[in-house]
Amino acid sequence: MSPRGRRPGGADTRAAIIDAARSEFAAQGYDATSLRAIARTAGVDPALVHHYFGGKPEVFAAVVDMRVDPAALIERVLAGPREEVGEALVRTFLMVWDSEEGRQRFLALVRSAMSHDDATRMLREFLTHVVFGRVTAALAQDGANREELELGAGLAAGQMVGMAIMRYVIRFPGVEHASHDELAAMLGPTIQRYLTT
């Protein structure tokens, strides 16, 4: 479905949209940023943004340079049994991060979020809206307490980001070489408890 190369200047247009989106997301935050505003900043027709990306989550994924569509991954997790959401989330994170390329993307994202305010805000928007926003919205429909869910989602995000820091940066013995099965068995019940109690 990639439109790259289909028309002259397509790659340039796509890059211009990503640049515009990066500055809009950083300045306004995820919620307040519209595809229309991104198009205006990029100097293109809004229809082109739809054409190249689909919607806001996909533009965001391109800005943070992910090769996978996080919204689609989360939908797949939520389509499964509720009692397996924790383990499914753990395996999804590992699948995205656990390659040389995924690791480098994770490091670039977290390193910049640790030191640049714009990047910090981007990561917050990404974690709260794109990843855990969908999860908590779905679980709130099941009747979970909204406020407890927010705390739980933040701790789940912290556990996954922290695990990745131990695995890829600190190389903590035991975490560095643990298999996906071992990590899912240990972390799955944690994430499940945070999101469903």
Add this chain to the structure above:
Amino acid sequence: MSPRGRRPGGADTRAAIIDAARSEFAAQGYDATSLRAIARTAGVDPALVHHYFGGKPEVFAAVVDMRVDPAALIERVLAGPREEVGEALVRTFLMVWDSEEGRQRFLALVRSAMSHDDATRMLREFLTHVVFGRVTAALAQDGANREELELGAGLAAGQMVGMAIMRYVIRFPGVEHASHDELAAMLGPTIQRYLTT
């Protein structure tokens, strides 16, 4: 007990020892660094290192610029009931980090560990040996499986570092303003399970 000012040049000597220790820890790692080597690099008598700091954990704490002695805090946690180790660890971390100064120290440590190899190695040594090394050694005596303990300790470290990133850097809603009681209730059972199953 601070010897500062007790003798002329004391502050300089102390600073020279810390500088020497920083380069020794970074070059050799925590395990392989001796107080004797630190003294040699600093150009002082080994007895002076003992005099100013006591032992290696205290020198290390000074290098990473902690105002508290981590070894003493961990001893206190381990002196309590085994079934409360998880919650006691969570409350200890929060007590150390949850002040303007503690937060700044945490940020300085993690930011440098994310981007400089020397600092990464320092944080790994600190987490594995000074903090969780003591915990896992004590729990292994109780009969826990050594290999599972290493994975559990790494995930516990990841949860605490990740929680702090969500609380102080990302300012994840729900985590940013959660009370120590709320965090202890959510995180305590997680850390307990990682360290004792």
